[in-house]
Amino acid sequence: xxxxxxxxxxxxxxxxxxxxxxxxxxxxxxxxxxxxxxxxxxxxxxxxxxxxxxxxxxxxxxxxxxxxxxxxxxxxxxxxxxxxxxxxxxxxxxxxxxxxxxxxxxxxxxxxxxxxxxxxxxxxxxxxxxxxxxxxxxxxxxxxxxxxxxxxxxxxxxxxxxxxxxxxxxxxxxxxxxxxxxxxxxxxxxxxxxxxxxxxxxxxxxxxxxxxxxxxxxxxxxxxxxxxxxxxxxxxxxx
Amino acid sequence: xxxxxxxxxxxxxxxxxxxxxxxxxxxxxxxxxxxxxxxxxxxxxxxxxxxxxxxxxxxxxxxxxxxxxxxxxxxxxxxxxxxxxxxxxxxxxxxxxxxxxxxxxxxxxxxxxxxxxxxxxxxxxxxxxxxxxxxxxxxxxxxxxxxxxxxxxxxxxxxxxxxxxxxxxxxxxxxxxxxxxxxxxxxxxxxxxxxxxxxxxxxxxxxxxxxxxxxxxxxxxxxxxxxxxxxxxxxxxxxxxxxxxxxxxxxxxxxxxxxxxxxxxxxxxxxxxxxxxxxxxxxxxxxxxxxxxxxxxxxx
Numbered sequence: 001x002x003x004x005x006x007x008x009x010x011x012x013x014x015x016x017x018x019x020x021x022x023x024x025x026x027x028x029x030x031x032x033x034x035x036x037x038x039x040x041x042x043x044x045x046x047x048x049x050x051x052x053x054x055x056x057x058x059x060x061x062x063x064x065x066x067x068x069x070x071x072x073x074x075x076x077x078x079x080x081x082x083x084x085x086x087x088x089x090x091x092x093x094x095x096x097x098x099x100x101x102x103x104x105x106x107x108x109x110x111x112x113x114x115x116x117x118x119x120x121x122x123x124x125x126x127x128x129x130x131x132x133x134x135x136x137x138x139x140x141x142x143x144x145x146x147x148x149x150x151x152x153x154x155x156x157x158x159x160x161x162x163x164x165x166x167x168x169x170x171x172x173x174x175x176x177x178x179x180x181x182x183x184x185x186x187x188x189x190x191x192x193x194x195x196x197x198x199x200x201x202x203x204x205x206x207x208x209x210x211x212x213x214x215x216x217x218x219x220x221x222x223x224x225x226x227x228x229x230x231x232x233x234x235x236x237x238x239x
Numbered sequence: 240x241x242x243x244x245x246x247x248x249x250x251x252x253x254x255x256x257x258x259x260x261x262x263x264x265x266x267x268x269x270x271x272x273x274x275x276x277x278x279x280x281x282x283x284x285x286x287x288x289x290x291x292x293x294x295x296x297x298x299x300x301x302x303x304x305x306x307x308x309x310x311x312x313x314x315x316x317x318x319x320x321x322x323x324x325x326x327x328x329x330x331x332x333x334x335x336x337x338x339x340x341x342x343x344x345x346x347x348x349x350x351x352x353x354x355x356x357x358x359x360x361x362x363x364x365x366x367x368x369x370x371x372x373x374x375x376x377x378x379x380x381x382x383x384x385x386x387x388x389x390x391x392x393x394x395x396x397x398x399x400x401x402x403x404x405x406x407x408x409x410x411x412x413x414x415x416x417x418x419x420x421x422x423x424x425x426x427x428x429x430x431x432x433x434x435x436x437x438x439x440x441x442x443x444x445x446x447x448x449x450x451x452x453x454x455x456x457x458x459x460x461x462x463x464x465x466x467x468x469x470x471x472x473x474x475x476x477x478x479x480x481x482x483x484x485x486x487x488x489x490x491x492x493x494x495x496x497x498x499x500x501x502x503x504x505x506x507x508x509x510x511x512x513x514x515x516x517x518x519x520x521x522x523x524x525x526x527x528x529x530x531x532x533x534x535x536x537x538x539x
Contacts, residue, residue, distance in 0.1 A: 048432065073434040085429030087422050098422045101415060103434030145433055 001026045001185055002047070002077075002153055007055035009039075009046055009209070016042045017053070018209040024153070024202075029179050029186045031200035031217070033193065035230055039209035040189045041082075044157055048072050048079050060152060073103050076152030082161050084138035088131035092122055092141055095130055096148045103149025116144045119181075120174070136167050140174070147178070153185045154178065160192050168195065175199060193231055197221060205230060246386075253387055255508045256501070261393040262462070263500020264400035265455045269473070270480040270492035271404055272451030278487045279424040279444040281345065282335060285352040287452055288474030289359035290323065292467065294453030295460035296363060297322060299372045312377050315457065320450055327449025330355070331442040339441075356470055363467035371464035374457070396458045403454060404493070407447070420444055452477070472516075479523045485536025494534055 002024040009017040017039045024030045032040050046053045049069040057064045064072055087095050096116060101108040117123055120140045125133060130141055139159060146154055156175070160168045172195060178184050190196050196203055197217040205213045205226045212230075213223045220226055241249075273287055297319045302308045334355065338347045377399075378391035411417035422430040423440040431437050452473075456465075463469075480499050484491030499519065506518040526533060 068436070068438075069431045070434050070436045073432050079432055081428075085426050085432065087425040087429060089425060090421065094418070098418060098430070098435070099433040101418065105434075145429075149433055 001060060002187075003056075003058045004043075004047070005056040005058070007043075007046060007053050007057060009042060009051060009053045016209050017046065019055075020206070020209070020211055021055075022204055022211065022214050024185060024187060026185055027179075027183065028202060029175070029188065029200045031196040031203040032187065032189045032206065033191070033196055033203060033230065034206040034212075037208075038206045040206065041157060042209070043206070044079060044155055044189065047155065048077060070102075073149060073151075074105050076150075077155065078103070078146035078149050078151035078153070079155040080139075080142045080146055080157055080159065082158040084135075084142040086130040086133075086138055086141060089129055091127050091129055092117070092133070092144075093126045095141060096144050099145040099148030100150075103151075106150070109150075112150065113148060116147050119147075119177075120144050135162055136170070139163075139171065143174070143178075147182070147184075151184065153187065155187045155189075157189050158191065159188065160190060160195055168192070172199060193221065250386065251508070255504045257389055257393050259501035259504030260497070261396045261500075262459070262503060263497040264397045265459050266476065266480050266500050267493050267496035268400045268403055268455045268458075269452050269477040270484060270496045271407065271489055272448035272455075273477045273481050274484070274487060274489050274492045275407075275420075275451075276444050276448035277481070278489075279420060280331075280335070280441045282339075282348040283345070283352070284445075284448075285349060285474060286356040286359060286470070287352075287448075287477055288472065289356050289363075289470035290327070290449045290452045291456035291459075291473045292363060292465060292470050293326070293359070293449075294319060294323060294456030295374065295465035296367055296372070297453070298374055298457045298460065299367075299465060302374065303372075312457075319457065320454065323450045323453035324446045327446035328442045330449075331445035335445065336438060336441065356474070360467055360470055367465075367467065369467060371466045372460075373464050374460045376461050377458075392461055396461070399458060400455070403451065407451070416440075416443065476519065479519055481533075482523060483526050483533055485533030488533065488535040491533055491535030 005021050007017055007020045008015065020043065032043065034040055042051070045051050047057055047064070049064065049067050049072040052066070059075060059077060062075060064075070067075070087098065090098070093113070096113045097108055100113050104112070117126055120143065122137070122140060122144065125137060130138065133141060143156070159171055159175070163171060175186060175188065176199065179186050188196070188199065200217055203215065203217045203220040204211060205220055205223070207229045212225045213220050215223065221231060269291065273284070276282070276284060298315045301310070301315050301318055307314055334351055335348055338344050338351060341347060376392040377395045380391050382389045382391060382394065411420060419430070419435045419440050420443070422435055423437050427437045430440075476499070480495045481492055483498065484493070484495035499522070502518055502522065503515040507515045
């Protein structure tokens with residue numbers, strides 16, 4: 001469904017992503033993890049067209065190289081950011097309409113927007129300005145705006161950041177429901193390894209822009225290179 | 240009941256108020272254009288006043304330079320407004336957009352538009368000469384209500400300016416492009432990732448603001464002269480209105496425009512026109528010292 005082939009990104013002398021190749025299959029929840037500065041968010045920025053790169057990124061047979069971010073969004077790749085990117089003085093309803101109207105390629109679909117609002121349990125806040133929402137509300141809104149574009153793949157960037165245990169559980173349930181009930185392929189960057197091991201079917205671990213492992217969570221968390229460079233012995237022994 | 244002097248004073252004040260409303264409405268048009276382009280692109284355009292002159296000169300050229308006076312203002316609007324849109328769109332794409340990809344692009348855009356302003360001023364001098372030009376009233380005659388006399392020209396300027404602002408408001412709130420403009424103004428990155436081409440919206444907004452200030456130029460050039468050097472002062476006036484209203488606040492800009500229009504009219508009437516600029520800049524200084532966020536700005 002989504003394939004990165006020998007993708008490299010340099011910022012001057014710094015190699016942020018180094019000859020990275022991996023494939024995400026239809027229907028998967030695919031995880032990406034690694035230490036701070038490993039290049040995880042850079043990978044997202046490359047996939048969504050924010051930076052030029054060497055190599056090839058192919059989505060559903062379409063080469064994304066050189067496409068601007070808005071065309072990649074319209075091609076079916078939706079993403080969120082660690083800090084929710086909301087439209088502060090628009091309402092929840094209007095914000096979702098923006099996604100539906102511009103990202104879906106089929107124009108505004110009120111029934112789809114209704115469905116997302118119900119799915120995300122945002123009905124009570126439907127006509128609230130988005131800057132009045134709490135952090136959890138903003139996160140759900142951002143996921144909702146992404147879903148409103150009717151994507152083929154949803155890329156979540158550290159969705160659990162800043163959340164308490166109850167919120168993390170709720171977000172994990174939500175991500176699973178999006179995957180299972182909507183049948184949507186999901187990529188997730190996350191620091192909480194427990195979240196990744198419970199949610200994902202495949203886990204990519206990168207360090208300094210290079211892949212050190214891409215396997216099932218069970219195997220990835222027992223990989224000696226992953227233990228040494230990222231999760232440590234304690235995590236591997238206790239899980 | 241009232242002495243003749245009192246009645247004459249009332250008529251004079253009414254005239255001043257009408258002049259203030261008429262000029263203020265065009266300032267409002269210009270301020271809304273400036274607020275819109277700053278709110279969306281975050282770029283300060285020093286050539287803004289020269290687009291005001293562009294509107295006036297293009298209208299003059301069509302009416303007198305090309306001998307199409309018979310078409311009147313309808314022909315001017317049909318030809319000039321699309322030209323202003325195309326010029327604004329092209330300039331943003333050719334000159335502003337490439338700078339936006341660089342570091343410290345806001346300062347680079349300011350310097351570039353300053354250069355553009357000087358270029359346009361020189362171009363107007365070469366093409367149209369240094370002698371001032373003027374446009375005929377959009378509608379001749381007066382409307383008499385009892386003892387009060389209103390020039391149709393002032394009424395038309397007021398109605399057309401306010402109609403344009405209302406039309407822009409309708410477009411922003413009810414159309415696809417309006418929704419895109421509002422989304423990009425609030426969060427360009429957020430807008431991009433849901434499929435909005437922000438670069439096109441930047442250029443479209445720049446073009447709309449060029450049309451608004453150029454339209455203001457067509458309207459006010461009936462009352463003022465078109466002067467190749469006046470772009471700077473127009474830009475400063477638009478900036479004073481925007482700063483007084485609060486950067487990014489369209490509603491504040493509207494209030495401020497009428498305050499400035501009235502201030503100019505009353506100071507000009509009472510002390511003479513040369514004092515109106517002193518009052519204008521005095522108000523700007525007072526605003527920056529005592530309320531730097533403007534009347535309706537959000538502050539830091």
